Amino acid sequence: xxxxxxLLGGDRSSGTSKTAEEIELEADALLKAEVDxxxxxxxIDLTGIENTGYIADxxxxxxxxxxxxxxxxxxxSTHKGxxxxxxxxxxxxxxxxxxxxxxxxxxxxxxxxxxxxNVVKLYETFVDKTNLF
Numbered sequence: 001x002x003x004x005x006x007l008l009g010g011d012r013s014s015g016t017s018k019t020a021e022e023i024e025l026e027a028d029a030l031l032k033a034e035v036d037x038x039x040x041x042x043x044i045d046l047t048g049i050e051n052t053g054y055i056a057d058x059x060x061x062x063x064x065x066x067x068x069x070x071x072x073x074x075x076x077s078t079h080k081g082x083x084x085x086x087x088x089x090x091x092x093x094x095x096x097x098x099x100x101x102x103x104x105x106x107x108x109x110x111x112x113x114x115x116x117x118n119v120v121k122l123y124e125t126f127v128d129k130t131n132l133f
Contacts, residue, residue, distance in 0.1 A: 049111050055126040055133050059088065071095040086123065091132040103132055 051058070059077040067074040072091045079086055091103050110122040126133040 049107070049122060049124050051124045051126050053126070055088075055128070058126075059086070061088070071098050088133050092130065093127075093132055094130050100132070107132075 058080055060080060062076045062078070064076040065073055066076055066087055072089055074087050074089045077086050077088045078084070092098065093100055107122065107125055110120065113119045114122045
């Protein structure tokens, strides 16, 4: 696919200009790529990390907040089975401007790099009516 300059009339370095049909084909290809990306976002697979249970059955939340922003907060919690402390990020899905698809993209990225020793480890996710953990 061409750059914006090539879409607007040609490649100046080679001295050739593109026909209207070539420009239209490249523009269609760019639009298709954007649509394919949107479709991929909608089909995000959380298999292996999405826990369908109730988060309070697995974790005890402390009152200690580690961080907070407009759409999320991070709490210190203890896993009931292992007794290990974990930081749990809680996204408010009802907050204005919150995009579940963007959050799921971030989750997928963390899932893909969770074996790296220098990256925060993602253990599992939970979703309820108003929050993603």
